[in-house]
Amino acid sequence: MAQLYFYYSAMNAGKSTSLLQSSYNYQERGMHTLIFTAEIDDRYGKGRVASRIGLSSSAALFNKNTDLLNEIDIAHIAQPLDCILLDESQFLTREQVKQLTYVTDHLDIPVLCYGLRTDFRGELFEGSTYLLAWADKLVELKTVCHCGRKANMVLRLDAQGQPFHDGAQVVIGGNETYISVCRKHYWQAIEQGCQHAIFGRSV
Numbered sequence: 001m002a003q004l005y006f007y008y009s010a011m012n013a014g015k016s017t018s019l020l021q022s023s024y025n026y027q028e029r030g031m032h033t034l035i036f037t038a039e040i041d042d043r044y045g046k047g048r049v050a051s052r053i054g055l056s057s058s059a060a061l062f063n064k065n066t067d068l069l070n071e072i073d074i075a076h077i078a079q080p081l082d083c084i085l086l087d088e089s090q091f092l093t094r095e096q097v098k099q100l101t102y103v104t105d106h107l108d109i110p111v112l113c114y115g116l117r118t119d120f121r122g123e124l125f126e127g128s129t130y131l132l133a134w135a136d137k138l139v140e141l142k143t144v145c146h147c148g149r150k151a152n153m154v155l156r157l158d159a160q161g162q163p164f165h166d167g168a169q170v171v172i173g174g175n176e177t178y179i180s181v182c183r184k185h186y187w188q189a190i191e192q193g194c195q196h197a198i199f200g201r202s203v
Helices: 015-028 068-078 094-106 126-134 183-192 195-199
Strands: 004-009 033-038 048-050 056-058 060-062 083-086 111-116 137-140 153-156 178-181
Touching (some): 004 015, 015 048, 015 056, 015 083, 015 111, 068 094, 083 094, 094 111, 094 126, 111 126, 153 183, 178 183, 178 195
Parallel strands (some): 004 111, 004 137, 033 060, 033 083
Antiparallel strands (some): 048 056, 153 178
């Protein structure tokens, strides 16, 4: 029986690497996958999922208006699909997560979603909220803070490398914009703005 999975983490925990490896495992066995990624994230080019270790794959794009159930249904009719994989799934809407539950329950196709749990303010994204609520399986992918604790929070940095806590929820960026830290150093950075809380050293 197909299930809906949510693989979540802070930044730089290997979500895209895990997605690409999962897709490869299916394909190696002669099975067919369909990968989606968020249209808003064009760091590696439009319609491409790429990992920091050099793996990449083409992908279909989704935005907040995409009817995922319809697109998957059409693709499934053209060629039976064995797995759907979504990168940057925190950007899904409530309705799109609901559509993915229909894909698993009625089309009987496993759906693997990979994304962030919370934003730089420590608040849930819309897509993550409903994946946490409705997914059959929740899997945390772990990364570490500079202190060695599990990094479960994300700081947004300004051009001078200082943390800030205001602004739009979605600003696309990489290591120059975001850094993953533990909860202790997240609040220390927000409340004190100290560089040690961010990097574990004076800069």
